[in-house]
Amino acid sequence: MSFKIYLVEDDKNLNLILTTYLEKEGWQVSSFLTGKDAQKSINNPPDLWILDIMLPDIDGYQLIKEIKLTTPNIPVIFISARDADIDRVLGLELGSDDYLAKPFLPRELVIRTKNLLERIYGIQYQVINIPPYTIEEKSRRVKLEDSLIDLTSKEFDLLLYLAKNQGIALSREQILEAIWGSDYFGTDRVVDDLVRRLRKKMPELRIETIYGYGYRMIENDK
Known part of the structure; x- marks a missing residue:
């Protein structure tokens, strides 16, 4: 809302x-x-x-x-x-x-x-289905069937941000500000590292790399 x-x-x-x-x-x-x-x-x-x-x-x-x-x-x-x-x-x-x-x-x-x-x-939190994964926003849990996937806080924030913007090309700068905030002064390469870790834990995710720009999540067809 x-x-x-x-x-x-x-x-x-x-x-x-x-x-x-x-x-x-x-x-x-x-x-x-x-x-x-x-x-x-x-x-x-x-x-x-x-x-x-x-x-x-x-x-x-x-x-x-x-x-x-x-x-x-x-x-x-x-x-x-x-x-x-x-x-x-x-x-x-x-x-x-x-x-x-x-x-x-x-x-x-x-x-x-x-x-x-x-x-x-009262806030209506989302439950986002990206087969074979289910993302529960309020509890900050990610499920694969009946199993929970162990994500860090930043990994979950990135997953949720990408999931809420499926199909949209997001620059590294946009992701950096959304996850770390506008007062972060480090390199944007932390975005690449976070995406790499997320891909490793959730290999069925379709996260496209847009070279020289950023990333985009594509909805799974499964």
Whole structure:
């Protein structure tokens, strides 16, 4: 399901990074740099708000008060550079559902967002059949008939990414960003190594090499 998320963060670079990570999950993200801009969208509510407490004009505390007056059931995640217990408690008292202190890894925000969306709305995870394999997204398991295939976390992430984009040519850069994130600074040859390991463990997969570009998974006909 494509959830609508409003992100309010005044740091332009962090705003862009977080938006990129959230959008990679398939969510529709509208981002705001000021509280006043976000205030204009309160009457057109999202499925979830992510609010920075310290903003240059209207702070996150004032925003959440206005949000809860209009849409009391919409979940809110607070993010803040202040990690004081009083800020956490005040946020909870005002109706926030989670609190994340800066600095944090963008992936942590994604995980917390996903967990909150699942708890509030329920998320339909996919079961993908690529004969003779079955991929269970929620349990992160891969089955070959009645046997489980032992994959590392990165191997499973790659398999799921390729499986959800069957027939699409994916560049090494796309795969690198999807699996390791935009803040990874290593070589893109780690993609080749991960594909090699996946092919070895799941030889029936049809993963085509697009020389000089990347890879594409072709649906099995079996």
